[in-house]
Amino acid sequence: MSTQAYEITPKDKNFIGWHLAVAIIALAIGSLFGPLQAFEHAGWDLYKYLNPLIKSYYQGLTLHGVLNALVWTTFFITGFLTFTVIYGFKRPLKYPTLNLIGFLLMVVGLVLAAIPILLNEATVLFTFYPPMKANWAFYVGLTLVVVGSWVEGWGFFYTYAAWRKENPGVRTPFIAFGSIITMLLWQIATIGIAVDMLTMLIPWSLGLLPGVDPQLSRTYFWFTGHPLVYFWLLPAYISWYAMLPKQVGGKMFSDSLARFAFWLFLILSVPLGFHHQYVDPGVPPAWKFIHAMLTFSVFFPSMLTAFTVVASLEYGARQNGGKGMFGWMRALPWSNPSVAAQLLAGLLFFFGGIGGLANASYNVNLVLHNTAFVPGHFHLTVGTGVTLTFIGISYWLIPYLTGKKLWQPKWAVAQAWLWFVGMIIFSNSMHILGLLGAPRRTPLNLAPYIPAEWNSRLFQVGIGGAILFVSGAIYLTVVAATFWSKQPATEKVEVPVAEALQDPALGPAWLDRWTPWVVATLALIVLAYGPMLFDLIKNIALTSPGFRVW
Amino acid sequence: MSAQEKMHVDRYERNWMVASAILLVLFATAVSIAAFGMGIQVPAPEQRVDPRTVASDPNSPWSNPGIREVVAGEKYDVYILAKTWQYLPAEISIPAGASVTFYVTSMDVQHGFKIQDTNVNFQVVPGQVSKLTVKFTKAGTYNFICTEYCGAAHAAMAGKIVVSP
Ligand code: HEM
Ligand SMILES: [Cu+2]
Secondary structure, eight states, rough: OOOOOOOOOOHHHHHHHHHHHHHHHHHHHHHHHHHHHHHHHHTOOGGGGGGTTTTHHHHHHHOOOOOOIIIIIIHHHHHHHHHHHHHHHHHHOOOOOHHHHHHHHHHHHHHHHHHHHHHSSOOOOTTTTTTTTHHHHHHHHHHEEEHOOOOHHHHHHHHHHHHHHTTOOOOOHHHHHHHHHHHHHHHHHHHHHHHHIIIHHHHTTTTSSSOOHHHHHHHHHHHHHHHHHHHHHHHHHHHHHHHHHTTTOOOOHHHHHHHHHHHHHHHHHHGGGGGOOTTTTTOHHHHHHHHHHHHHHHHHHHHHHHHHHHHHOOOOOOOHHHTTTTTGGGGGGTTTTHHHHHHHHHHHHHHHHHHHHHHHHHHHHHHHBHHHHHHHHHHHHHIIHHHHHHHHHHHHHHHHOBBBSSSSSHHHHHHHHHHHHHHHHHHHHHHHHHHHOOOOSSSSGGGGTGGGGGGHHHHHHHHHHHHHHHHHHHHHHHHHHTTOOOOOOOOOOOOOOOOOOSSSSSSSSGGOOOHHHHHHHHHHHHHHHHHHHHHHHHHHOOOOOBBBOO | OOOTOSSOOHHHHHHHHHHHHHHHHHHHHHHHHIIISSSOOOOOOOBBOOOTTTTTTTGGGGGGGGGEETTTTTTTEEEEEEEETEEEESSEEEEOOOEEEEEEEEEESSSEEEETTSSOOOEEOOBBEEEEEEESSHHHEEEOOOOOOSSSGGGGGEEEEEEEE
């Protein structure tokens, strides 16, 4: 694979930059509430000072979930993938206007959804389980964000087709390959939420339907909700597989296995959403069990990823003189903030994966469902594995896009370490609280059933939150100071794209064929979801009117 | 050309893949034994109800929620109605050693139902009935709490089971 530099046009840089700008502003506002929630758990209630701007813990939690989990991720990902598509194919987008339309739809949707949330008319949390009923603009806005991201995805597909025509027989470059799979996964995954919105929630919120079927809606939601996490994760994997190795002076250990893992993620990420519904009353245990086994199977490509990524890092470190069984780790360029952030993200992600296995374990979930263990888990995955990786990417991408030198790389390194330490303290205590029985989505300070033995853990949640707050503030400072700095970069930012140890052209051709994999993906979805969805739809009961209970 | 078009797999990587597959089988076995050997099961579809009338219809057990004795001292059914932001009834007394089956439904939004220090923990979805059975071997007070966000006073939604010796 040739990695000779390719220059992205200033116009495209600008377009990508706008995605990042929206993403980072969302993260800034959304993450502000994280520490507030943590402080509440520790007994320090700051919400009274936010009134009347923010009326409750739950309104803040809605902002936290929507802005972090939905907006920060989706905008960063569409922006980053625009970059990896253009840079990977070494050609501009085929229809830039199409992508622009997609982006504008996302922005309009975001504004539309944000208005009712800020007015306390959509305090339904980021899962918006009916029959809790938000203002219609909330549902329409979120739908537009998804539709906009589809349109951007179509723009990528057209670009891929154009590249293919110009390069018949050439292996798809890995970063572009991963980007196209990510977007394909997203298009398939979001069918669930789209059907939910269009056939139930939007007509109901507009008064056109008398009620909804909450169990059916939950099933649609988790059809999308689980693969959503792979939509977050795969862009991080693109960076870990194909960019981070270059940043540590190495190569990609196995191009073929990396591609194989991406295909497995595509096939396996949708047909296992019932693992979020193990304790739902309306889904038969047999289906739950089947999805549990399918969930375990995702463990396999995850382990492949762990191996290839660590092997690539080790290869790089040994090239730089690293020695010893574990000693090579010291030879990694820890002073590079982009590297430090991603390494620490990957490390915590590993523990997040182990916790995920516990959640996934069918009846073990009886102990964990909706306890603090769950947010403890996903702050290691999306809150660190993904978020800290994206932060790490932004440490080279923002200088690349703006042509400015990263402001104070030392501060950026400190930011990554603070996130790491804060998250360990925060997440560890959340996991333990969950095992002790503490519920999630609950201002525990107000709950009447808190035993004294929880107090020291609740205090640690607050401490972790405080450290994370400092880390977040440093990140924003670094980004803002870089963006507004008058100091142009002294040297050109090199885009890190690693070569593979083995020439990808020698990899098997079936890894570059789309039809069999896509057919397998759809077939497995029909098998794993078809009968149950058919049954739920056949017996649909629109018997739940809406409630505004906040 | 086709001779070269093979997937190159490093020896260590192959071992790693085999080890991962073995681990997977172990996890699946452990869960299956717990589910089918030890009978630790998740909720199954019980019945569907109309949340608009479930609390008022005289034929609905939830119009008169509470405890029903099946076999004195041994077996009880408990019907609990969840609504914003309370459980009806909020307090239940049973003798130690009894096996109790809970039937919980909601007349408004979704709620949760988790009995602390037991394996009873489920989602309460309007229109559906959530059911699990638990045996209380130790006397004491067990809180049951709402684990799903259900509106302004969600944090206060709880009840208790008093198990007498
Ligand atoms: C700044 C550091 C952060 C802190 C201190 C923090 C803290 C918290 C806490 C305490 C909760 C639990 C609230 C509850 O269950 O009552 C929570 C929920 C959540 N957090 Fe964070 N968080 C942070 C950053 C993030 C990031 C970066 C993401 C994702 C990208 C994220 C995503 C979420 C989500 C999706 C929820 C669940 C919301 C819900 O249950 O509706 N958080 N956070
Ligand atoms: Cu409740």
